[in-house]
Amino acid sequence: MTASPARPRHLLDFADWTPERLSALLDNADTMSQVLDRPVRKVPALQGLTVCTAFFENSTRTRVSFELAARRMSADVVSFAAGASSLGKGESLRDTVEVLTAYRVDAYVVRHHAAGAAHLVARYSGKPVINAGDGRRAHPTQALLDAYTVRQEYGSLSGKTVAIVGDVRHSRVARSNVELLPKLGAKVVLCGPATLLPADLAALPGVTLTTDPREAVRGAHAVMALRLQQERMSGGYLASLQEYAEHYQVNERLMREAENGAIVLHPGPMNRDLEISADVADGPRSRILRQVDNGQAVRMSVLYHLLVGRE
């Protein structure tokens, strides 16, 4: 009998996660979702444990979603905002993490503008770490909730096609989805202006690239619009926002090219009428608010997987 690979200690990206473990994680998210529908939306599974949400970059939905997820599982939550911390006095990330660990924090949820920061926290804390977004590199729980939302719609990801349209270059969500969705049996089509579409991603299994949005959405079961991350652009990527919207906006006209019943996703926050039209964002195909709702269940499942049980 082949020994099953070791259980991943962290969720930094999906490199250590087998398709089986990822499927189990999404299966358990179903149960967590049921918990959220009960009169008492809380279970004692993580009672006695402390989760630290360490956000070195602005976030509303991801931080709130993680904090609620931890509290729904009865964990204590300590929230650490970089702006109000001793980092401003010159303390290093390593020292900050070691101090928090000395307070007996059991797990970290880390968001940072620098790629690899979550790895650093994992090394110096010795505790399970969940990457809640590091630079342009990865945002694994967002990809998981995207996958979960598509699976909820179709029952399975196997054989499904997800078109991701927009600013792929600056999107950690796109990078995590490119890593995750093919592992679960789905194909990914990445689409955007050539300046925002890193050619190296075409080499990944299950991934194709195109600059033609109509070609991208044709046959897609889900279309994900990406936020145009102007704050990360130093210029020269786009001729104009108007031109971008004209060609790459996910709107009714573009969605007519997609599969009948194809759903629309957006990782948020949205620039309405730029990368997505308001009528599509609020329309019957939209699963954007369901993504937000699913985020809590998926993050409960991630915390459960990393904090419960032993090797």
Next chain:
Amino acid sequence: MTPKATILTADEVRRALTRIAHEIIERNKGAEQLALIGIHTRGIPLAARLAHKLGELEGVAVPTGMLDITLYRDDLSEVAHQPIIRETQVPFDLARRRVVLVDDVLFTGRTVRAALDALIDLGRPESIQLAVLVDRGHRELPIRADYVGKNLPTARTEVVKVKLAETDGVDLVELHDLETLQ
């Protein structure tokens, strides 16, 4: 895996459940307001069978549900790997119901404690009773069953294996030595 002893045959399982059904009716003066909730895994078919018998005896359709207690266990840090979380389904209002929790084996009482917590989070039943096919003793908590198919004094080194047609293809209760199972 030869068992040390057969505790209940298929006929004896059937008779034990019939007797429990009668006791439930007698204690509750009928089957109105009752609900049966089986604890994963083998409590679920046992609850379904009891509901069927109550229906035959009283002409009342007793609602049934299923309860997974994984998220309520107090020993999760001692469990190797992640336990699989299964479905909890209680598709009726628990308020003013007399709920009978159903499980196959009553041992330390920790599963039942977790089930009580889980159930109370789902609603506020009028009362909760406990029915088990086998009570093997060794309680670690002050919990006792209201309905018992078979009281079976066991050693800690023994294992009671309940097999049911729905899950194992046959109705049988066996006693094994722990070391022969490992």
